[in-house]
Every structure is written in structure tokens, then in C-alpha cells.
Amino acid sequence: MASATSTxxxxxxxxxxxxxxxxxxxxxxxxxxxxxxxxxxRSKVRALKGLDLEIRKGEVFGLLGPNGSGKSTTxxxxxxxLFPSSGRATIFGxxxxxxxxxxxxxxxxxxxxxYRFLTAExxxxxxxxxxxxxxxxxxxxxxxxxxxxxxxxxRRRPLREYSKGMTRRIGLxxxxxxxxxxxxxxxxxxxxxxLGTREMKxxxxxxxxQGKTVVMCSHLLADVQDVCDRIAILYQGELKELGRVxxxxxxxxxxxxxxxxxxxxxxxxxxxxxxxxxxxxxDVSSPKNTLENLFLDIIRESQTRPGARGIIGSxxxxxxx
Amino acid sequence: MVVEExxxxxxWLLTDGALLTFVFVTVICAVSxxxxxxxxSSFRHGPSEAFFAVSQxxxxxxPDLVGxxxxxxxxxxxxxxxxxxxxxxxxxxxxxxxxxxxGWFIGGGGKNPERSYVAFLFFAAQxxxxxxxxxxxxxxxxxxxxxxxxxxxxxxxxxxSEIVVGRFVGFxxxxxxxxxxxxxxSYVFMVRGIDHTHELSEEITVDKWLPIVxxxxxxxxxxxxxxxxxxxxxxxxxxxxxxxxxxxxxxxxGAFDVVADETAGHTHSVKVVESDPVTQxxxxxRFGPPQGNLRARLPIYSSPRGDLAxxxxxxxxxxxxxxxxxGEVWDYHKYIQGGTQSTATFRFSGLTAAKFSNADQVNLxxxxxxxxxxxxxxxxxxxxxxxxxxxxxxxxxxxAQVKSxxxxxxxxxxxxxxxxxxxxxxxxxxxxxxxxxxxNQELDFFEDLAPNGELDLIVRCIDQKQYLGVARASVYFHxxxxxxxxxxxxxxxxxxxxxxxxxxxxxxxxxFLKGPVVLISAVGVVVFGYSANFIVFVANSVLSTxxxxxxxxxGPAEALYRLVTQMxxxxxxxxxxxxxxxxxxxxxxxxxxxxxxxxxxPRFENFNLANYLAYGxxxxxxxxxxxxxxxxxxxAGMMVIGYFCFKTREIAAA
Numbered sequence: 001m002a003s004a005t006s007t008x009x010x011x012x013x014x015x016x017x018x019x020x021x022x023x024x025x026x027x028x029x030x031x032x033x034x035x036x037x038x039x040x041x042r043s044k045v046r047a048l049k050g051l052d053l054e055i056r057k058g059e060v061f062g063l064l065g066p067n068g069s070g071k072s073t074t075x076x077x078x079x080x081x082l083f084p085s086s087g088r089a090t091i092f093g094x095x096x097x098x099x100x101x102x103x104x105x106x107x108x109x110x111x112x113x114x115y116r117f118l119t120a121e122x123x124x125x126x127x128x129x130x131x132x133x134x135x136x137x138x139x140x141x142x143x144x145x146x147x148x149x150x151x152x153x154x155r156r157r158p159l160r161e162y163s164k165g166m167t168r169r170i171g172l173x174x175x176x177x178x179x180x181x182x183x184x185x186x187x188x189x190x191x192x193x194x195l196g197t198r199e200m201k202x203x204x205x206x207x208x209x210q211g212k213t214v215v216m217c218s219h220l221l222a223d224v225q226d227v228c229d230r231i232a233i234l235y236q237g238e239l240k241e242l243g244r245v246x247x248x249x250x251x252x253x254x255x256x257x258x259x260x261x262x263x264x265x266x267x268x269x270x271x272x273x274x275x276x277x278x279x280x281x282x283d284v285s286s287p288k289n290t291l292e293n294l295f296l297d298i299i300r301e302s303q304t305r306p307g308a309r310g311i312i313g314s315x316x317x318x319x320x321x
Numbered sequence: 322m323v324v325e326e327x328x329x330x331x332x333w334l335l336t337d338g339a340l341l342t343f344v345f346v347t348v349i350c351a352v353s354x355x356x357x358x359x360x361x362s363s364f365r366h367g368p369s370e371a372f373f374a375v376s377q378x379x380x381x382x383x384p385d386l387v388g389x390x391x392x393x394x395x396x397x398x399x400x401x402x403x404x405x406x407x408x409x410x411x412x413x414x415x416x417x418x419x420x421x422x423x424g425w426f427i428g429g430g431g432k433n434p435e436r437s438y439v440a441f442l443f444f445a446a447q448x449x450x451x452x453x454x455x456x457x458x459x460x461x462x463x464x465x466x467x468x469x470x471x472x473x474x475x476x477x478x479x480x481x482s483e484i485v486v487g488r489f490v491g492f493x494x495x496x497x498x499x500x501x502x503x504x505x506x507s508y509v510f511m512v513r514g515i516d517h518t519h520e521l522s523e524e525i526t527v528d529k530w531l532p533i534v535x536x537x538x539x540x541x542x543x544x545x546x547x548x549x550x551x552x553x554x555x556x557x558x559x560x561x562x563x564x565x566x567x568x569x570x571x572x573x574x575g576a577f578d579v580v581a582d583e584t585a586g587h588t589h590s591v592k593v594v595e596s597d598p599v600t601q602x603x604x605x606x607r608f609g610p611p612q613g614n615l616r617a618r619l620p621i622y623s624s625p626r627g628d629l630a631x632x633x634x635x636x637x638x639x640x641x642x643x644x645x646x647x648g649e650v651w652d653y654h655k656y657i658q659g660g661t662q663s664t665a666t667f668r669f670s671g672l673t674a675a676k677f678s679n680a681d682q683v684n685l686x687x688x689x690x691x692x693x694x695x696x697x698x699x700x701x702x703x704x705x706x707x708x709x710x711x712x713x714x715x716x717x718x719x720x721a722q723v724k725s726x727x728x729x730x731x732x733x734x735x736x737x738x739x740x741x742x743x744x745x746x747x748x749x750x751x752x753x754x755x756x757x758x759x760x761n762q763e764l765d766f767f768e769d770l771a772p773n774g775e776l777d778l779i780v781r782c783i784d785q786k787q788y789l790g791v792a793r794a795s796v797y798f799h800x801x802x803x804x805x806x807x808x809x810x811x812x813x814x815x816x817x818x819x820x821x822x823x824x825x826x827x828x829x830x831x832x833f834l835k836g837p838v839v840l841i842s843a844v845g846v847v848v849f850g851y852s853a854n855f856i857v858f859v860a861n862s863v864l865s866t867x868x869x870x871x872x873x874x875x876g877p878a879e880a881l882y883r884l885v886t887q888m889x890x891x892x893x894x895x896x897x898x899x900x901x902x903x904x905x906x907x908x909x910x911x912x913x914x915x916x917x918x919x920x921x922x923p924r925f926e927n928f929n930l931a932n933y934l935a936y937g938x939x940x941x942x943x944x945x946x947x948x949x950x951x952x953x954x955x956x957a958g959m960m961v962i963g964y965f966c967f968k969t970r971e972i973a974a975a
Contacts, residue, residue, distance in 0.1 A: 079476045102476055115404070130393055
């Protein structure tokens with residue numbers, strides 16, 4: 001089990017009572033299902049269908065999927081903003097409705113849902129109070145985070161005067177106010193300029209290096225590819241793909257060879273003399289697909305073969321993996 | 322001024338059944354909540370899951386209550402304050418504007434200008450603060466949910482209890498500050514509006530001082546002060562729509578003083594500036610600020626003693642009676658007949674010297690009504706008398722009956738009349754069993770007449786064929802005056818209690834309804850609470866089996882039918898199925914239902930304590946405590962309801 005945040009008071013430290021709890025598993029869902037119903041209890045939308053997921057400590061995990069695929073629903077279920085229709089989910093071995101789990105969680109919502117009449121300093125002070133932090137710790141943490149997200153010059157301006165990018169930055173700062181062990185980022189680079197996007201990705205990598213677990217959902221596949229260790233691809237509420245990014249993007253039925261110092265003749269007869277040539281073989285590996293291609297392939301396949309799982313990874317159709 | 326509230330807190334809790342009502346309403350709400358939760362959850366997850374979910378929710382309430390942290394609650398409260406600061410300023414500006422406009426209409430004139438001031442200021446403060454309270458608390462949480470800012474709060478280690486209580490604290494703080502400023506401004510406004518002074522319209526020469534002979538002025542009037550030896554024919558200048566007259570009075574020690582009459586509910590202190598060098602009659606005087614209009618009398622009312630009522634009447638033959646019906650059906654008073662054995666006995670307890678600001682001169686205030694059957698002597702008012710007696714148990718033969726001499730007085734209608742009773746009473750009578758009466762005894766008010774604080778006061782009307790109207794609150798010992806400013810604050814505590822109840826109600830509703838719906842619902846509940854006393858009265862009347870107690874017009878359904886068909890109240894409904902259905906709906910559904918519901922909401926009408934201030938009475942501690950207890954209990958109940966509603970709400974499903 002990861003240690004409680006340094007800012008949490010002694011009395012607020014999590015006490016783990018779940019004997020089955022594996023401290024290396026930060027998030028676990030079993031058959032997690034969410035059905036949205038109308039006022040009369042009639043099912044309207046099946047937003048998430050039997051999601052089984054394990055997210056391990058220290059990894060950067062990406063949730064991918066088109067609009068309406070169930071990414072945000074998953075995040076909301078994990079945070080206790082929604083109640084599951086069936087199945088279960090735990091964070092740090094605790095039910096998602098247990099507020100004490102939030103001591104170790106930082107959450108950056110899709111839009112920065114912040115109080116626009118507060119300044120940046122007041123915002124961080126407010127959220128720091130919600131973690132029951134003493135005033136000195138709040139002040140110190142707020143100053144450090146404002147500096148980190150580059151808003152020192154605007155720290156006393158009310159958020160209503162902030163641009164979207166600035167609001168995202170202060171939103172990120174509030175997500176980190178408690179030095180969380182698990183960071184949930186919903187579209188973290190949305191609204192950021194290229195420099196801000198780069199800084200956000202650097203920050204995610206920095207969090208990973210600090211041993212923190214990061215779960216992010218994003219439409220920007222290049223961002224996910226850059227920072228995520230593992231990804232899950234959802235489509236219409238179903239898990240379509242789950243695995244390490246480098247493995248998922250590997251084209252398994254092809255090889256690529258990189259050589260050095262070959263003559264022109266040898267180049268011409270490369271296929272015949274590869275084994276006998278005096279060239280030094282540097283690397284033999286499978287070429288990499290792009291995450292964008294993988295994503296689009298999964299979506300196309302899901303539309304033609306609804307309900308199937310791992311369709312791209314079967315290796316019998318388009319040759320990826 | 323009609324004071325109906327004589328209850329102590331313990332009477333209210335136990336005798337009047339407030340505690341029982343609270344327990345009953347709590348149990349009903351708890352059972353209804355559990356059932357509702359179980360039914361809704363059963364529809365979604367099946368009965369076994371529902372049972373587990375309901376149990377879990379109930380048991381989680383304990384850690385959610387115990388685990389509340391002040392820092393988090395205060396953080397939410399501060400946010401609520403900052404969020405509504407702009408509305409706070411706007412509300413204050415509206416109140417200041419209202420005061421500015423009111424200044425054009427409410428002057429210091431009229432018979433009792435302080436009553437107009439108090440009535441307007443309390444009404445304005447009550448309405449404004451109530452609107453502010455309902456606006457801030459109705460929209461705050463729904464707006465947070467709508468704008469999703471609540472996401473960043475509930476994903477922190479904040480408990481539902483902290484969110485609900487934090488908002489309540491925040492709104493209560495900003496509302497209290499608003500009320501304090503409104504109270505302060507209105508007090509200054511009233512004091513400045515009433516404050517005035519006068520000057521003499523002309524110099525009072527010796528011939529302008531009219532001598533009082535045999536209790537009358539030369540033009541046949543009673544002087545305004547019975548102690549007067551001269552009364553001036555010169556008036557003061559007109560200010561605040563009134564003038565005063567002066568009199569030279571002789572004090573008990575033989576010295577002379579100059580006093581101004583009581584007009585428009587007040588008098589003025591008078592300082593002699595210049596006197597006639599020969600006769601020493603004042604020629605020029607200076608008037609001080611008004612006195613006696615902003616006061617807070619501390620009354621000691623009669624109270625029941627064992628099986629005996631606080632006030633009991635006898636008829637012309639001396640037998641117990643309910644009083645004479647003089648034909649005024651809405652009159653609050655009960656009447657005794659003059660010139661007969663008819664009496665009104667007031668039973669007092671707790672009369673100790675320590676309670677009186679001046680125990681040597683005990684003040685008895687009378688607020689009597691008079692019903693005349695003939696004009697009588699037009700120059701004199703109706704005459705009455707009082708007699709004081711100690712309390713002796715019938716079975717107690719050892720204790721002597723001690724009674725004062727009869728003290729005659731002329732009644733003054735439509736005002737509070739004060740009789741000053743000297744502590745040392747001359748010509749008293751002591752009657753012991755088996756001994757001759759001892760007359761002409763000097764009696765001590767506290768040691769002989771009220772030795773253990775208990776005293777009977779008997780009132781009689783002397784004039785034949787005239788009737789004196791009495792009520793429990795119309796005769797009381799005036800122990801002294803408390804500070805009007807402090808009484809004013811106590812009056813505002815009533816508004817504060819109402820504000821807390823409204824905030825708690827709106828917050829509870831806002832945990833599961835949208836802002837505009839909360840607003841309408843909260844206003845509906847408050848209006849219902851205001852009407853609760855009337856609803857209970859109507860229900861009791863219509864449901865009574867006593868035909869004479871039934872009021873005309875029936876219940877709500879019948880009233881609606883009569884309204885639509887423009888049918889007279891006294892006209893009987895046409896026989897038939899329709900009438901039977903109307904009666905059934907009224908008597909079996911609406912009235913019992915509304916009556917039951919009325920016990921679940923505070924009687925908002927009771928929070929208005931303005932009358933006590935307007936008529937110059939100290940607001941009773943017990944009454945204030947009852948109001949505060951009602952508000953706190955209701956607020957606590959609303960917090961619990963709000964907590965469970967918010968806890969079981971899917972925030973992101975909105």
C-alpha cells in the first residue's frame with residue numbers, strides 16, 4: 001500500500017481493512033456496469049458493460065474511446081460521482097463510495113469546473129482546506145503549484161478572467177494540491193497550446209517517475225502514445241482492447257531489419273545474401289503501427305463486428321500485432 | 322397589546338406536547354425515509370440489494386457525522402459567503418433605499434409613532450432577510466451541480482454532511498451579518514425619526530397657570546396629572562404633529578416639579594430656565610428628548626396556582642362565572658358587572674422585592690376595557706378598586722388572612738395605566754381564626770401581603786350598571802424596565818430564528834431539487850407554516866362534533882366550491898352525491914392531512930415578536946427560547962434530511 005499523503009493529518013491516514021487488497025493494484029473493477037435510467041427507472045442507455053480492469057501502482061494508464069464510449073462514465077464511477085448498476089469497483093482496496101479514498105486521489109475534470117469568483121490562490125487554499133491541511137502547508141503547497149503551472153503572475157486574479165489554458169493549469173494545480181498517489185486526468189491537454197501540452201506530458205512523466213499512478217482519458221492519441229504505459233480502448237461501453245502500448249502497436253507478422261556498411265551489390269542482393277553478407281546486423285524487429293491507426297482499426301472493426309473483444313489482436317486480419 | 326404567550330419552556334415541551342410532537346414527527350420521517358429509500362432501491366437493484374444499500378447508507382451516517390472536520394465545514398461555509406457577497410450588498414442597498422423612501426411616509430407623528438416604526442422596520446427586515454435567505458440557499462447547490470463545480474468538491478475527502486452543514490453555516494453567517502447591519506440601521510433610523518424636542522409657544526405668565534381646585538381645572542377638566550396643582554394654558558410648539566401641555570405637580574415630599582403631559586406615547590423632561598421672581602411660577606422651560614416611547618416593561622403576570630386559574634371571575638352574586646357577555650363576540654376581555662359582588666381575582670406568584678427595580682413603590686399596570694350601559698358623569702371615568710390579599714389555604718387555620726385597604730382608581734381606557742402601590746400599606750386588616758379582626762394595621766407588601774411571593778389581587782368595578790373588561794394580561798405588576806436596545810436585539814433574534822429555519826429548509830430541498838423548484842417549494846412551505854395556526858383552527862372547527870363550534874364555509878374543498886359558484890357561506894350545500902364527496906374530501910382527506918402536516922413545520926407566525934417591542938414589553942426569555950429551540954430543531958431535522966438526500970444522489974447523473 002502506498003503511503004498516505006504527507007499533508008494528511010495523522011487521524012486521516014487510511015486504514016486498510018480489506019484482507020484481499022493487493023497494494024500493487026490501485027484500481028480494480030469487476031463486471032462494472034452502468035445503465036442510465038429515466039425518472040421511472042426504465043433503462044435508457046447502457047453506458048458501460050461489464051468492465052474488468054486492473055490498474056497497477058506506478059503506471060500511466062490511458063482510457064481511449066470515441067464520444068459515448070464510456071470513458072467519462074468509468075472515471076465518474078471510480079470517483080463515486082455515479083453509482084454502478086452492477087459490478088464493483090475499488091480504489092486502493094476501498095469502495096468508490098468511501099470518501100476516505102479521496103485523500104490520495106487528484107482529479108482533473110474534462111472542463112475545469114472551478115469557482116470563477118475565486119483567485120488562483122483562493123482556489124488552491126479552498127481545496128487545501130478540503131484536505132484538512134494546516135494553513136502553513138496550504139500556503140506552501142499553493143505557492144509551489146502556482147509556480148509549477150506558470151501562473152504566478154496571475155495568482156491574484158479571479159478565475160473568470162482566465163483563458164481556457166490558464167484555467168486548465170489551475171485545474172491541474174488543484175488536482176495536485178494533496179500530492180496524490182493516484183491522478184485521474186480527463187482530457188488533460190484539452191485547451192492547452194503546444195507548449196502547454198508538452199509541459200503537461202512532461203508533468204505526467206514526472207508523476208510516473210515519482211511513483212504515482214496516472215489514469216488519463218484523451219482523444220489526442222499522440223499524447224496517449226507518448227506517455228501511457230498501458231491503454232484500454234472502449235467502444236459503446238465495452239472494453240475492446242487492453243494492453244501495453246508498445247505491444248499493442250507492434251505489427252507481429254512483419255519484421256524490419258536495420259543494417260549498416262553494406263556495399264551497393266550487397267544492397268541489391270540483400271534478400272539472398274542477408275545471412276552470408278559481412279554486414280553487421282543492428283536490429284531485427286517488427287515495425288510499429290501508430291496509435292491512431294490502431295484506434296481507427298478497432299473502431300471500424302467494432303462497427304462491423306459488434307460485441308467481439310480483442311479483434312485486432314487476433315492477428316488474422318490486418319496483420320497488426 | 323394582547324399577550325397570549327405565557328408558556329414556560331417546560332410547559333411547551335411537556336404540557337403542550339412539543340416534545341411528543343417532535344418524537345412523533347421524527348419517527349414518521351425516519352420510517353417514511355427508510356421505506357421510500359427501500360422502494361426506490363428495490364426498483365433499481367432488487368429487494369436484497371436494496372436492503373443492503375439502505376442499511377449501508379444508514380450506518381455510514383455515523384462516521385459521516387463523527388468524521389466531520391471543522392476546517393472542511395468552514396471552507397464550504399467561506400465559499401458560500403464569498404459566492405453570495407454580491408447579493409448581500411444588493412440586499413443591503415435595497416434596504417437602505419427602502420429606509421430612505423420610508424422616511425417620507427413614516428414620521429414621528431401619530432398617536433404612537435414608535436409602533437409604526439417597529440411594525441414597518443420588522444416587516445421590512447423580516448421580508449428582506451427571508452428573501453435573501455431563500456435565494457442564496459435555494460440556488461447554491463443546484464447551481465454547483467448544474468455547472469459541475471461540485472465535481473471538484475465531492476472528489477475531495479469531503480463528507481456529504483460537511484457539504485450540507487458547511488453551506489448552512491455559510492448562509493447563516495452571511496445572513497446573520499446582514500441581519501445585524503439591517504437591525505443596526507433600522508434602530509438608528511427609528512431613534513432618529515422619533516427623537517425631537519419642543520419649545521414653549523409663548524412665555525407662561527402667572528395668569529397662564531390655571532389652578533386645580535377640587536381636582537378640576539377652571540374650565541371643568543381633569544388635569545392630565547392627578548398630582549397637579551397648576552396646569553398651563555400655554556402649549557408647546559408643534560413638532561412631529563403634536564404639542565404638550567405643562568403642569569406644576571406636588572411631590573410626596575411636598576416639593577414642586579414641572580412635568581409635560583403624555584402625548585403621542587411619550588413625555589419630555591422639563592427644565593425650568595426662568596421663573597417668576599414673585600410667585601416662582603416657571604416662565605420659560607427647556608424640553609429634553611422624548612421619554613417613555615421606547616421602553617421594555619418587565620411584567621409579572623398572574624399564573625395558575627394548583628387547580629386555580631390565573632384569573633377567575635365571580636358574578637354579581639359572588640359565584641364563579643366565565644364573565645358577562647357584552648355582545649362583542651371578538652372581544653378579548655371578560656367583563657365583570659359594576660356595583661355588585663362581581664370580582665376578578667388575579668393570582669400572582671414569585672413576587673419578591675428583588676424582582677422590582679423600586680421595591681418601595683410597586684407599580685401595577687392596568688390595561689382594562691370598559692363597557693358602558695349609560696353615559697354617567699361625563700367628567701369622570703369609570704371607577705374601580707383593587708384589593709390585595711395574602712394567600713391562605715382553606716385548610717390552614719393557623720395563618721391569618723391579611724388584606725390591604727381597597728385602593729380606588731379611575732380607569733383609563735386604551736392605554737396602559739399605572740397604579741403605584743406603596744410597599745407600606747396603611748389601614749390593612751388582619752383576620753385570624755378565633756380572634757377579632759385587627760384593623761388599621763400597617764402592612765408590608767412583600768412580608769405581609771406576599772410573604773412567599775404569592776398574592777391575590779381582586780378587581781371590582783364600583784360604578785353601577787357599568788362593566789369592566791379584564792384579561793389575564795391586562796393586569797400585571799410592572800417590575801421595572803429593561804433596555805429597549807437589548808429588547809430590540811431579542812426581537813431580531815426572532816427574525817434570525819426564522820432565517821435559520823428557511824435556510825435549512827431550502828438547503829434540504831436543494832439536495833434533490835433544481836433551484837427554481839426549491840424556491841417555489843420553500844416559499845410554499847413558509848406560507849404553509851405561516852398559515853399553520855389558522856389551518857389547525859379551521860380543521861378543529863370543521864372536524865368538531867359540536868355543531869356550534871363549526872365555522873361557516875367548511876374546509877378547503879367546500880370553500881373552493883362556494884368560491885367558484887359564488888355561494889353564500891351560510892347557504893347550505895345542495896343535498897346529493899357531490900356534497901357528500903366534498904364533505905368526504907374535506908373531513909377525511911384534506912383537513913386531517915393538512916393538520917398533520919402543520920405539525921412538521923414551524924409556526925412561522927410565532928417568530929414575529931414585533932408586537933412586544935411596539936407596545937413596549939420585554940420579550941419573555943421563555944418565548945425567545947421556544948422560538949430558538951423550534952428553529953434549531955427544525956434546522957437540525959432539515960440537515961439530516963439534506964444529508965441523506967445528498968448522500969444518495971448520483972451527482973453526475975444530473
